[in-house]
Amino acid sequence: MASQTQSATAPESELTAAEKVQRLRELYADAPELSRRALENVLGELTEQVSQTPPPPVESAGRAGIRLGKVSELTVIIPLAPGGAQRLRAFLRLLGGNLNGADKVGTVHDMRFVFLDNDTKLLFATAYDGDWDAYIDDFATRIPDYLDILNAGWEGWPGIRSPEAKNYLAKHQVTAEGWFVANDLTVAETRRLKRIGEAVDEFLDKIQ
């Protein structure tokens, strides 16, 4: 998936800003009136945006998913086994939505569990630091039991210690077509900056 995204975006980077704007107009030629008007309204801004060197370009996050700067996305949609949704939902509710165990992984920015299609599927989506392989390894080594509890209802889940676990995840992952992150900070950098911020505040208080 990731490599498809890469090869599909490659030609765009060689277009000039004017060519890109032309492509946009063509793309929206058959769009509803509403959006053709919207396109004209933002064309000035967009021209600026497409002519800028994109901040860091979106890259592959490894086996699946994409990354912007230091932060990657993982989006999987998993079929649930009979009874799986009920068990998982009840488990998550007992935790009161508290998934602080994920702090131990040290590279997770955010993580959501969403039930889809009358509880037949689960959407699991995270924002994390760095490469896919290392991220899955972090989960597997730091909170393996949690994963197996959470994934107990996943149809065909081989278990996090199985050599097949990564194949299973990669198979169910869908690489995003668009990915935005506001702060190019890793979880570790953020934690460090929070400590620095507190220390600076203390320092300023003291010298007053």
Next chain:
Amino acid sequence: MQTQTQLERDRRVEEKIQKVKDLYADAPELGKVALEKGLPDLTREMAAATGKESAGRVGARQGQVSELTSILTFAEGGAKRLRGLLQLLEGNFKGADAVGTLHDMRFVFLDNDTKLLFATAYDGDWDAYIDDFVTKIPNALDLLFCNIEGWPGIHDPNVKDWLVKNQITAEAWYVSSPNLTVAKAWKLERIGKALDEFLDKISE
């Protein structure tokens, strides 16, 4: 919570642990083993449960950071148009910085390009967040979402009802820094840089 005695709290955690065991009685072997092994950690977490809150009309919030998750049906030709737009932008969503409350945002095409998963992490309340989008980047939104079936247009009075109808609240939501807004993170980045400069200067 503060009026609860330690004993009552312990009893509630014990009840919860019992419920989890009941829940996993018919789980695959793998899950049952994991539960036994994870029990000490789990007990600690349940004792510390802070609880996810509501982000307002719809969605979950942890601390100051909320989640929005929507699955939308593409209009005829919409998937092709949106993919083309995203590829021409080469992942550059500078405009989203203008919103100022958006942590991350993904567009994922599902079910053979018939559906779009749109998921974001943002600061604060649902209503204020949507207002931010509407006032700060209305055209960009129409450009993205005109490709979706039934999109009423960002200036339509029914646009919020439409969004609520298409949003699915997460059952669980984790944020590593729940009290760090986008604005605070930007400020910390500046402080970090300033401190580095300062340290460089005094070490010269």
